[in-house]
Amino acid sequence: MNLVLAKTDTERAVSNVFATARDRLPGAGEVAEARRRAFEAYERAGLPHRRIEEWKYTDLRALMREVAPLAGRPDAAAITRAKAALELVAVDGAAKLVLVDGVFVPELSGIAELGAGISVRTLREILENGANDARSDLLLTSTTDAVISLNTAMVTDGVVISVADGTALSRPIQIVHVATASSASAFTRSHVKLGKAARATFIESFVAAEGASAYQANDAVILWVGDGAELSHLRVVADAADAVNISSGIVTVGAKAKLNLFNMTRGGAVSRYQVFITLAGEGSDLSVNGINLLKDKQHGDTTLVVDHAVPHCTSRENFRAVVDDRGHSVFQGRIIVRPDAQKTDGKMMTRALLLSDEAEADNKPELEIFADDVTCGHGATSGALDESLLFYLRARGLCEKDAQALLIQAFLGEAIEEIADESLREFVMAQAERWLEVRR
Structure with missing residues (x-):
């Protein structure tokens, strides 16, 4: 008996988008093969829906309705509009790396401002290097999440940042995603690697240029924080009111390293930030904080998985949601303590403030503890x-x-x-x- 998986109209649209865009995607050989395998993995899973536990509150089959075609390369008019939008999210003193509709734009960026000890290349440049098929590893991840597989298959550009051992950056690095197109999608991926004992501040911003509407963004960031390094990672999402933003983070933290991660979502019709953090070195210190500011019918989802894989690590997670009108905030947080991760100290708290009778907040903190000498706790509250x-x-x-x-x-x-x-x-x-x- 041959079994055929039934597809929704949205899933068929995704297949059509991939088939249409395949010739425009950077990379050949092993890179193209990695894309094909990723899209097959996505097709086997399909768009996440409420019957998948991690997506039970964010049913993309229902919320997305349709998948927009891949955005074209920005022209001069789009770049001019993007430049104006930058002023809304620019951080004083930061060196900016700007992606417009999923494409890196050098004339809006300041790579030369970064100084010694740091290397920045575009993902497109690396993937298109036919002499270096090994760089297909930039498309590989340790997770089988469907939207990450889709990102792997469709990614057009991003930045690859490497900070040398012992380097302390004198200014923050800000990656700015600017949407100028309407009813179009952008798929981006960035890699950031901090060497041993390095120090850096890394900012991500999402903003819409005037006239941009109904666009969709699928972004992924892969972070490596080396032994003894310190990284502050700040995200601010201010998309158009009818936009969809699905962002993923995959983070590995080394020994005696410190990571301070903050996320704010205050725009977009549908947004989800899912981050998978592995504390892989002893003595590391993690602080994750976040805010959802939602109104009208906005849907904002923060999903966090912190994996304590080794002993003597500390993690603190603190989230706030303010929900007005018929907005819907979701927080799913899980702390995993592996059998060898003794002396773990992990705490998680989420609080929601509901400003109307129709506002909704779903909070689901979880602990999975397989060690016996730990200090862990979690809590959740909602109120007016x-x-x-x-x-x-x-x-x-x-x-x-x-x-x-x-x-x-x-x-x-x-x-x-x-x-x-x-x-x-x-x-x-x-x-x-x-x-x-x-x-x-």
Whole structure:
């Protein structure tokens, strides 16, 4: 008996997009073969849906409806619009690496500003190097997630960053994804490798140029943090109101290394940030904080897996969600403690603030502990603004919206304060205040 998997209209559209775009994708030989195998893996799984536990709250078959065709290379007009959009998310003093509709744009980027000890190349340049088929390894990952397989098959560009051992970068690196096209999709992937005892700040931003709408982004970032290295990784997602953004992170942390990861989502009709972190070296220290700011019918999903693979590691996860109107926030967090990972210290907390009766927050923290000498815990809460505090503020002359905004800022402050750099804390708070201004 021959079994044939039934496809939804959306899945058939994805197959058509891949068939149409295949000749435009960079790389041949082993690279093209890696793409083919990845797309076959995606087709076997299909788009994630509610019957898959990790995707039960974010059913892409229902939420995406259709898959947009691959965006074309940006022309001069698109680059001009992208330049204007950069001002909305630019971090002062950061060296910018700009991707427009999934394509690296040198004239908007500042590779020369990075200085010694750091190498930056584009993923397209490496994949198109016919003399180096081995670089197909840049398309390989340790996870079998369907959207990562789709990213592998369709990726067009990204940046590959390497920081030498002992190098301390004097300025942050900011990768900016700018969407200028409408009803189009972009697939990007970046690699960042920090050498031993290196120090760096890495920022990712997603923004829409004027006129961009109904676009889709599928991004992946592969991070290696070397022994004794310190990395601050900040993400701010401010997509168009009708955009779809599915981003994945695969992170490996070495011995006695420190990683501080922060994510803020305040745009997009559908967004999911899923990050898989492996603490692979003893004595490492991980801090992960995040914020979802959602309104209208926005759907924001943060899914986190922290794998304590070795002893004597510490992890702290702290998430906040503010949900208005009919927005839907999802947090799924899992801490895994392997049998040999004794003396693990891991804690996770997620809190949601619901501003309307129709707002929804699904929080699912989990612990999987296979060792017996550990300190681990998790918690989750959901609630509304404190009426007594609102009354107190209004009695002192604040209008209702201003009083709410002040309490919301205080609610978000605990997560934002974990950002070590003061200027970046102010940048993130300014982004949150923009959301609050629109809400007013």
